[in-house]
Amino acid sequence: MKMLEERIRAEGKLMPGNIVKVDGFLNHRVDVALLRALAREFKAHFKDRRPTLIMTVEASGIPLATVCAEEFGVPLLFAKKAKSDNIEGGLLTSEIMSYTYNKKVKLIVSGEWLSAKDRVLIIDDFMARGEAMRGLKKIIAQAGAELVGIGIAIEKGYQGGGDGLRADGIDCYSLAIIEESCGESIRFR
């Protein structure tokens, strides 16, 4: 998606270790008008999949997933990363490695809000190795629900997560795929 690629080039900061920071508009300070444009693009791509539920993982995927849920007119369900007093009963869980925080994290969803009738579209802001996606995929399978697609704002193509999911036959649609960041420049797939 041209608009997102241009925004990444204009405002993304290239850091050592092939890291591209977009905390000024996507995952810390958030440009909600941009999210609306991204959500419309996901709607155009996934509308025939007729999702009944948008899922994401807390925290930085939530703004985009919220706007997407409104576009599709379905509820949002976000997996928690720690047990709180606010969810309970028939918990669905999956352990993943979080490279952002460099530790193992347990994803938790209440079984009450995810059923075999659900057609789930996963939305997230970022994908690198695809750990969070694999965690959600397991949780969706535990509930007997159907995963109808994965929509990602920015995929780090060189970390292989998206290609692994596509090889599994999943409709994984990323709006910007960074193939390489080198010195001052970013190359998109």
Added chain:
Amino acid sequence: MKMLEERIRAEGKLMPGNIVKVDGFLNHRVDVALLRALAREFKAHFKDRRPTLIMTVEASGIPLATVCAEEFGVPLLFAKKAKSDNIEGGLLTSEIMSYTYNKKVKLIVSGEWLSAKDRVLIIDDFMARGEAMRGLKKIIAQAGAELVGIGIAIEKGYQGGGDGLRADGIDCYSLAIIEESCGESIRFR
């Protein structure tokens, strides 16, 4: 707000220890159409305050704060609860007690996205003792920004957080204030 009170009565689950669970529509599975109605109510109340930024704390405040940011046409900035690789530089921090997780938590905001020119409206899904609000208030003060109001979906009136903020002269507007939950019934202020 009548609509929210009715939804809490219809779908909220009363738990031991005066806990009202609303994880089916507010803070785990999220009814985004409801959030849009709540955000419009906040817009009507706070529009003369002319906020330049909506702030909240990850994670469960983010959906409502996202929709509010879109209503006001300003960016969203959410405080993180742990240091990630994705924010840096001039961090503003504040330590609070999280009663949801029963531990101390550090709120973190990048100083890059909050300045003395900002007029900040805080939005959150829940308020009990008001710890998160006090943490954000400190961070806003560190940046020299102005706190123009606090909008809360559900306040637990009997835990005193909102009244403390109002006593400090803050325009703290809660859409439903639970005064008491007892047996099968909830009494709103």
